[in-house]
Amino acid sequence: MKYITRRIKLLFLLAALNFKITLIYRASFAISFLLSSIWVLSFVAFVEIIFSNINMLGSLNKGEVLLVMAYYYLFNNITDLLYRDNFEDFGVTVRTGYLDIWLTKPVPARMATCFAKMRFDYLTSFCITGGLFAYAFHELPQRVNVVWLLAGVGICAIGIVVLYALLSIIATLTFWIEKNDTINTTAWHLTQVTRYPREIYTGITGIMFTYIAPLALIANLPAEFTVQKGPLTLLAIYIATTIVLYVASKLFWEYGMKKYISAA
Amino acid sequence: MISLFLFAAIFRTRGVIAGMTFSDVMLYFLIVQIITTFLFTRSGFIVCNDIKQGNYANYLTRPLSYIGYTTITEICKNFVRSWFGIVIFGIGALIINPQFIMRIPLQQALVGGVSIILAFLILTWIGSMIGLMSFWIIDSHRFVYMYFGIMSIFSGQLVPLAFFPAGLRAFVEWTPFPYMINYPAQLLIAPQPVATQLHIIGVQLAWVIGEYLILRLMVTRGTKRFESIGG
Numbered sequence: 112m113k114y115i116t117r118r119i120k121l122l123f124l125l126a127a128l129n130f131k132i133t134l135i136y137r138a139s140f141a142i143s144f145l146l147s148s149i150w151v152l153s154f155v156a157f158v159e160i161i162f163s164n165i166n167m168l169g170s171l172n173k174g175e176v177l178l179v180m181a182y183y184y185l186f187n188n189i190t191d192l193l194y195r196d197n198f199e200d201f202g203v204t205v206r207t208g209y210l211d212i213w214l215t216k217p218v219p220a221r222m223a224t225c226f227a228k229m230r231f232d233y234l235t236s237f238c239i240t241g242g243l244f245a246y247a248f249h250e251l252p253q254r255v256n257v258v259w260l261l262a263g264v265g266i267c268a269i270g271i272v273v274l275y276a277l278l279s280i281i282a283t284l285t286f287w288i289e290k291n292d293t294i295n296t297t298a299w300h301l302t303q304v305t306r307y308p309r310e311i312y313t314g315i316t317g318i319m320f321t322y323i324a325p326l327a328l329i330a331n332l333p334a335e336f337t338v339q340k341g342p343l344t345l346l347a348i349y350i351a352t353t354i355v356l357y358v359a360s361k362l363f364w365e366y367g368m369k370k371y372i373s374a375a
Numbered sequence: 376m377i378s379l380f381l382f383a384a385i386f387r388t389r390g391v392i393a394g395m396t397f398s399d400v401m402l403y404f405l406i407v408q409i410i411t412t413f414l415f416t417r418s419g420f421i422v423c424n425d426i427k428q429g430n431y432a433n434y435l436t437r438p439l440s441y442i443g444y445t446t447i448t449e450i451c452k453n454f455v456r457s458w459f460g461i462v463i464f465g466i467g468a469l470i471i472n473p474q475f476i477m478r479i480p481l482q483q484a485l486v487g488g489v490s491i492i493l494a495f496l497i498l499t500w501i502g503s504m505i506g507l508m509s510f511w512i513i514d515s516h517r518f519v520y521m522y523f524g525i526m527s528i529f530s531g532q533l534v535p536l537a538f539f540p541a542g543l544r545a546f547v548e549w550t551p552f553p554y555m556i557n558y559p560a561q562l563l564i565a566p567q568p569v570a571t572q573l574h575i576i577g578v579q580l581a582w583v584i585g586e587y588l589i590l591r592l593m594v595t596r597g598t599k600r601f602e603s604i605g606g
Contacts, residue, residue: 142517150524157533161385163540164392169384303377312383 121218122226129229144235151184151239154306155246169310175338176308181243182263182305182337183330186270188236194361195277201225201282211373213348221279255337263333266346269353274302277324283360283367305329316322320326320347325352334361378404379531383429392536398471399564401536405468406560411532412460414555418451418499419519422506427514433602442503442590449499478566486572487562488493493579494555498526500586507590512595531557551582 160179162173171179184333197204204210204224213223248255303304304312304320309327312320320327379401386397395403422445425431435439479487505522508515527533529552536544536557547553558575561567567575 114532146517146524148519150377153524153528160528160534160538160540160543164538165385165388167388169387220502263396308383308384311380313380316380 118219118222121222125226125254126229126231130231142197144238147233147236148239149190151243154180154244155273170306171308171310172250172252173247173308174247175334177243177247177250178337179308180306180329181240182267182333183265184240184243184327186267186274186305187302188233188240188269189268189271190228190274191236191270194229195372196230197225197229197284198278200228202285205371207284208373210371221361221370225275225279225282237346251338253338256339259337259339263337266333266341266349267329268338269350270305270333272357273325273329273353276353276360277326279360280363282358283363286367286371301326322352324356325349337373382555393535395402395535395537400535401471402468402564403560405464405471406563407461407532408428408464409468410494410556410559410563412464413453413457413491413499413533414495416453416495416499416502418445418449419450419502419522420516421445421508422503423509423515423519426506426509426597426601429603431601435598442594445503446496446499450495453495476491479563480566483562483567483572486576490559490562490575490579493576493583494559496583497551497579497586498555500590504586504590504593507593507597510593510600524567526552526555529553530555531560551586554582556581 158176159175161168162176168174168176181328201224204263210220210224213220214229301324304326309317309321309331312327317327327343332341332346332349336346382397382400382404386392386400390396424435425441431441488581499520502519505515505518506519509532529550531553534548536553539547554575557580562572562575
């Protein structure tokens with residue numbers, strides 16, 4: 112219990128600090144909304160262009176594809192807000208010795224490092240994502256049940272843990288590979304896999320992105336459950352894989368800590 | 376490359392869409408990958424950072440054009456990088472359609488090369504224009520990201536222009552975006568009439584000249600506003 116309360120307390124402390132920092136530059140806060148709108152609208156235009164030529168993408172109609180995209184952006188907004196910048200800068204954090212500051216404090220070092228900088232200027236992105244959800248619901252042939260929608264959002268939260276674990280494993284490699292920046296960038300590009308319907312990934316890529324690194328499930332499974340098409344077996348496998356990934360990332364981090372030599 | 380999975384799924388239901396088969400689309404995306412290894416620059420971020428951090432002052436004391444210098448630097452970097460793209464994606468393109476190189480006349484291939492260089496200038500100088508906005512606003516990084524967002528869809532990077540509905544395509548033709556990726560790629564994929572080749576080059580030249588004039592104006596006006604503090 113103490114393990115969880117300590118982490119929740121730390122999370123709220125970091126959130127409050129970062130929120131105050133964000134509001135110093137209010138214009139930047141407003142521009143973030145415009146920025147996220149452009150990217151979302153570009154990909155909505157992409158879906159519209161595709162569906163001006165076809166009626167179904169695999170077994171998915173336009174509304175369902177838009178719903179997958181909406182969950183992708185919801186997942187993206189949350190991870191951008193919470194920890195994206197920290198993982199991208201982790202190599203610099205280690206090389207400059209800034210990691211030592213967290214190691215010397217009575218807080219969980221991995222969590223403190225990965226949630227040190229939260230981007231509350233991305234809060235505005237949630238508005239445009241809400242708009243995308245509304246448009247997706249409008250395009251769906253059936254009405255969406257609120258209970259199933261909440262289930263979808265809950266399943267989306269699992270994806271946040273999946274990506275956190277995967278990025279943590281990659282970031283831990285920095286203790287051995289000094290300059291890890293390209294790997295981090297590549298990892299983020301891999302999240303593009305989550306944007307599209309999982310049906311497009313066949314063969315070995317389908318197995319990899321569904322069962323090993325379940326990136327294809329992050330946005331797809333919440334969308335499938337929202338329209339009440341979600342397979343429970345796959346959800347169980349997804350949760351189990353997430354737990355395994357999280358534990359593996361934690362153990363790998365602790366092993367990496369033993370190898371870590373301060374830059375200071 | 377994820378686009379290839381997406382379009383494979385799209386073409387499972389129909390053999391031909393917008394006049395293209397799946398192998399046409401695969402070839403298109405592989406050629407686009409080759410072109411983009413040469414095209415993409417960080418000019419917007421470089422210019423923005425130089426102005427924000429005061430490095431721009433260094434260029435004021437030198438007998439060279441700042442935009443010319445950054446453009447040439449980026450061309451040289453991308454020229455080296457593009458050879459990796461040519462080898463890796465070129466092999467893929469040859470596997471999909473070994474004959475595609477043979478059916479392009481040498482004259483058209485040369486026009487395609489010129490078109491890619493003009494596309495580079497169009498793309499880079501728009502980024503530079505956005506970077507130069509840093510003379511007037513604190514940070515123009517975000518606007519560069521917005522530019523990439525719009526460019527990715529309208530340039531044909533995500534989906535060929537052939538897939539666009541007629542109305543949207545007519546609108547996009549009035550922007551520089553299709554002349555960054557879609558049209559240079561078309562010159563390298565299939566034989567085109569000479570009139571079409573001349574049209575593409577002519578429009579690209581018009582955009583390049585227009586952007587050059589705007590850039591000169593922005594540099595002149597912005598330099599008058601520029602302040603650099605410290606040694």
